[in-house]
Amino acid sequence: MTGTAAVLTGADAGSGMPVLELREVDVLYGRVQALRGVSLTVGAGEIVALIGSNGAGKTTTLRTISGLVRPSKGSILLRGQPIHTLGAEKIARLGVGHAPEGRRLFGRMTVRENLDMGAYSRKDRAGVRSDFERVYELFPRVKERSGQLAGSLSGGEQQMVAIGRAMMARPTVLLLDEPSLGLAPIVVENLFAVIREINQGGTTVLLIEQNALLALNTARRGYVLEVGEVATSGPSQELLRSPEVQRAYLGM
Amino acid sequence: MPRLGLLQRPQPVTPQAGPRGSGTSTFWIFSLGSAMLLLMSWLLPWFVRPTSSGVGYSPMDVVTSSPTGIGTILVYILAVTMLIMVLSPVLEIAYRLRKEATPRRFDTLRGIAAVIGLVSTVAVFVLARIMREEPLFGQIDSHSITDSAVWLTMAGYIIAAVTYGARQRVTHRPSLAFGAVALPFGLLLPLMFHQAPDFILWAAESLAVYMLLALGLNVVVGFAGLLDLGYAAFFAIGAYTCASLASPKHSIHLPLWVLIFLGAAVASMFGAVLGAPTLRLRGDYLAIVTLGFGEIIPDLATNNVGKLTGGPDGISSIDQPALGPIHFGTNKEWYYWSLLVVVIVVIILLRNLERSRMGRAWVALREDEVAAAATGINTTSTKLLAFAIGASISGIAGAFYGSIVTVVTPQDFNFSVSVSILSMIVLGGIGNITGVIVGSFALTFVIFWVLQNLNEWSGTLGQTINVPTLGNLNFSQYTYIVYGVTLILMMLLRPGGLIPSRARQIELKSGGEEESLAAVQGRA
Ligand SMILES: Nc1ncnc2c1ncn2[C@@H]1O[C@H](COP(=O)(O)OP(=O)(O)OP(=O)(O)O)[C@@H](O)[C@H]1O
Ligand SMILES: [Mg+2]
Numbered sequence: 001m002t003g004t005a006a007v008l009t010g011a012d013a014g015s016g017m018p019v020l021e022l023r024e025v026d027v028l029y030g031r032v033q034a035l036r037g038v039s040l041t042v043g044a045g046e047i048v049a050l051i052g053s054n055g056a057g058k059t060t061t062l063r064t065i066s067g068l069v070r071p072s073k074g075s076i077l078l079r080g081q082p083i084h085t086l087g088a089e090k091i092a093r094l095g096v097g098h099a100p101e102g103r104r105l106f107g108r109m110t111v112r113e114n115l116d117m118g119a120y121s122r123k124d125r126a127g128v129r130s131d132f133e134r135v136y137e138l139f140p141r142v143k144e145r146s147g148q149l150a151g152s153l154s155g156g157e158q159q160m161v162a163i164g165r166a167m168m169a170r171p172t173v174l175l176l177d178e179p180s181l182g183l184a185p186i187v188v189e190n191l192f193a194v195i196r197e198i199n200q201g202g203t204t205v206l207l208i209e210q211n212a213l214l215a216l217n218t219a220r221r222g223y224v225l226e227v228g229e230v231a232t233s234g235p236s237q238e239l240l241r242s243p244e245v246q247r248a249y250l251g252m
Numbered sequence: 253m254p255r256l257g258l259l260q261r262p263q264p265v266t267p268q269a270g271p272r273g274s275g276t277s278t279f280w281i282f283s284l285g286s287a288m289l290l291l292m293s294w295l296l297p298w299f300v301r302p303t304s305s306g307v308g309y310s311p312m313d314v315v316t317s318s319p320t321g322i323g324t325i326l327v328y329i330l331a332v333t334m335l336i337m338v339l340s341p342v343l344e345i346a347y348r349l350r351k352e353a354t355p356r357r358f359d360t361l362r363g364i365a366a367v368i369g370l371v372s373t374v375a376v377f378v379l380a381r382i383m384r385e386e387p388l389f390g391q392i393d394s395h396s397i398t399d400s401a402v403w404l405t406m407a408g409y410i411i412a413a414v415t416y417g418a419r420q421r422v423t424h425r426p427s428l429a430f431g432a433v434a435l436p437f438g439l440l441l442p443l444m445f446h447q448a449p450d451f452i453l454w455a456a457e458s459l460a461v462y463m464l465l466a467l468g469l470n471v472v473v474g475f476a477g478l479l480d481l482g483y484a485a486f487f488a489i490g491a492y493t494c495a496s497l498a499s500p501k502h503s504i505h506l507p508l509w510v511l512i513f514l515g516a517a518v519a520s521m522f523g524a525v526l527g528a529p530t531l532r533l534r535g536d537y538l539a540i541v542t543l544g545f546g547e548i549i550p551d552l553a554t555n556n557v558g559k560l561t562g563g564p565d566g567i568s569s570i571d572q573p574a575l576g577p578i579h580f581g582t583n584k585e586w587y588y589w590s591l592l593v594v595v596i597v598v599i600i601l602l603r604n605l606e607r608s609r610m611g612r613a614w615v616a617l618r619e620d621e622v623a624a625a626a627t628g629i630n631t632t633s634t635k636l637l638a639f640a641i642g643a644s645i646s647g648i649a650g651a652f653y654g655s656i657v658t659v660v661t662p663q664d665f666n667f668s669v670s671v672s673i674l675s676m677i678v679l680g681g682i683g684n685i686t687g688v689i690v691g692s693f694a695l696t697f698v699i700f701w702v703l704q705n706l707n708e709w710s711g712t713l714g715q716t717i718n719v720p721t722l723g724n725l726n727f728s729q730y731t732y733i734v735y736g737v738t739l740i741l742m743m744l745l746r747p748g749g750l751i752p753s754r755a756r757q758i759e760l761k762s763g764g765e766e767e768s769l770a771a772v773q774g775r776a
Pocket of ligand 1: 032033060
């Protein structure tokens with residue numbers, strides 16, 4: 001399985017260097033250690049899943065990548081450049097889009113204004129306009145509701161706007177924190193189809209998902225977090241076959 | 253291609269104000285604005301000089317006295333048309349309460365009344381003031397203030413005519429409508445009171461200065477959502493800076509026109525410096541820290557830090573500016589005119605700021621700081637800029653204040669000043685420039701004009717109706733009751749202020765971040 005080794009390092013997409021790399025990252029919330037030596041890589045054009053039980057540190061991992069939380073040890077590299085010392089706004093400008101846990105839309109802005117905020121740091125108006133079209137095309141429902149206040153949308157609609165808002169920054173890496181939370185199964189299926197489509201458009205995706213089966217079926221590779229540490233990782237198919245993962249996350 | 257539009261509903265329901273809603277608010281601005289101008293033109297000359305009487309002081313006096321000439325018939329016509337105009341908003345309310353549309357011919361009637369009123373106002377003004385036709389009006393007193401009242405009446409009619417004529421065109425632009433009402437008002441205000449020197453001082457020292465302060469605080473509290481309870485500190489910094497540089501205190505005499513910018517720059521610097529330690533704080537914690545600043549700064553001034561501030565006595569004999577041949581010290585109304593220009597410029601700048609990228613960033617920050625940071629907003633510089641811009645406006649206000657009052661002391665900037673500015677924006681509508689203008693006008697009028705003069709008025713009334721105890725009341729001690737009652741009533745009855753900002757409107761309708769039970773049940 002020579003291909004597997006290449007996939008494991010995430011360096012198979014031709015660039016030779018992972019788009020995103022975490023090296024031995026520790027995160028402390030006061031005295032609580034949320035992450036312990038977490039290392040992971042995401043290759044260009046990949047979808048990578050992050051699974052784990054509640055409180056394992058998945059959200060913390062994404063927050064650390066996007067600069068909302070600072071690591072106390074270790075480093076984070078974006079295309080080989082260290083970003084863990086930068087502010088969240090700089091990291092966002094470097095191409096990391098984050099659809100945070102719980103959506104966190106600007107409730108008293110309209111849907112259109114929310115999407116517009118996603119493009120806050122962009123100057124190319126024409127590009128922003130075409131990205132509006134793209135988001136509307138991916139989520140026709142969002143287009144329909146563009147004049148409505150984000151806070152008054154249904155949960156699923158809000159999730160679409162949250163992903164759309166992250167897309168508006170034209171990120172190279174998209175961080176999605178439980179996009180399926182609270183959505184009906186049919187909507188989840190559609191949402192994941194859109195995520196795959198976004199990925200095919202060239203955006204690298206790092207995805208947190210409680211539904212391990214769905215996550216691993218969507219992603220090429222996965223990492224399993226347990227109490228702040230990476231317990232296992234590997235190509236999705238391998239993880240799906242692994243007995244521990246099956247027992248702990250697939251309910252088999 | 254996957255599509256997420258499975259549950260199509262035919263019509264998206266938007267909770268925003270539709271075109272009809274904003275058209276309605278334009279209508280209200282116009283009709284209430286014109287009604288207010290008309291009322292004030294007839295009633296306020298009486299307020300200002302309650303002891304003076306006699307024909308010629310106000311159009312009302314003409315109506316209430318027996319006719320002295322054939323020309324007074326014109327004034328009666330004026331009174332009738334004015335009554336129609338003033339009552340029309342009341343009728344409108346009555347129709348709305350019964351959920352009926354106002355009849356068309358009512359609109360026509362108002363239109364005709366406006367035109368007739370306008371024509372007769374012009375006729376009265378020309379005949380009585382320019383051609384001085386005494387046989388028509390009886391004796392004409394050359395020092396009367398009727399002409400300014402007539403000017404005001406005219407403005408009222410013009411605005412009223414616009415209301416019914418150009419209503420369709422400005423329907424979607426309430427702020428344009430507000431500007432059209434407020435600007436002539438600001439211009440005519442001192443005209444109406446040209447015999448009342450205190451009034452021009454009120455208009456400059458209290459109204460214009462506090463309006464600037466309220467606009468500045470609104471940037472911090474309203475736009476950026478940072479509750480600042482010590483805003484008077486920046487006012488003090490601006491005022492002391494300018495007082496030091498334009499008085500014998502340090503023998504420096506810079507002109508006011510330079511000091512405006514200097515005061516703004518120094519105050520904004522302090523705004524950023526004092527804002528820095530509060531960056532991580534939110535809500536109540538931030539409020540408490542700013543409260544501390546508000547106490548420390550006047551304290552430092554009292555203790556004469558570095559022998560710069562002159563201790564409890566402050567800095568006195570501040571220079572009076574001049575503009576060419578006009579000396580502001582002797583012509584205090586020029587303070588008002590220059591402040592009017594400054595206020596207008598500040599309002600225009602703030603409106604643009606609100607709509608700029610920075611304005612959007614403030615809204616995002618107010619809504620969700622984490623999400624704002626994740627979308628690439630620099631939360632640190634965005635907050636600091638709000639503090640700096642807010643403070644810079646109070647620096648301008650401080651420069652003018654010191655110059656008008658000619659002496660600044662630490663007491664001028666104590667906590668009560670912060671409270672009064674905050675009350676103004678709460679009354680008018682936090683985050684809404686129009687609301688802040690209305691709120692600062694209303695409160696400064698009540699606190700610094702009505703309450704200050706009420707003693708004299710009630711004394712006069714007491715003499716007239718033979719109740720001498722009325723003359724012993726001291727109304728100015730009720731200032732804080734007015735603030736307190738204003739704040740309590742606003743929070744209970746209209747928490748978004750008289751003219752709520754869009755965000756507040758939404759918040760009140762939907763019950764804020766946490767959906768209220770009523771909202772969930774569809775009752776709110
Ligand atoms: N702001 C915070 N302050 C203190 N502790 C925190 C904070 N945020 C998270 N934690 C702790 O860090 C640990 C990891 O939390 P995290 O939110 O990353 O979990 P998660 O894997 O996303 O869980 P879930 O699946 O429930 O969302 C938890 O034990 C949590 O209690
Ligand atoms: Mg989580």
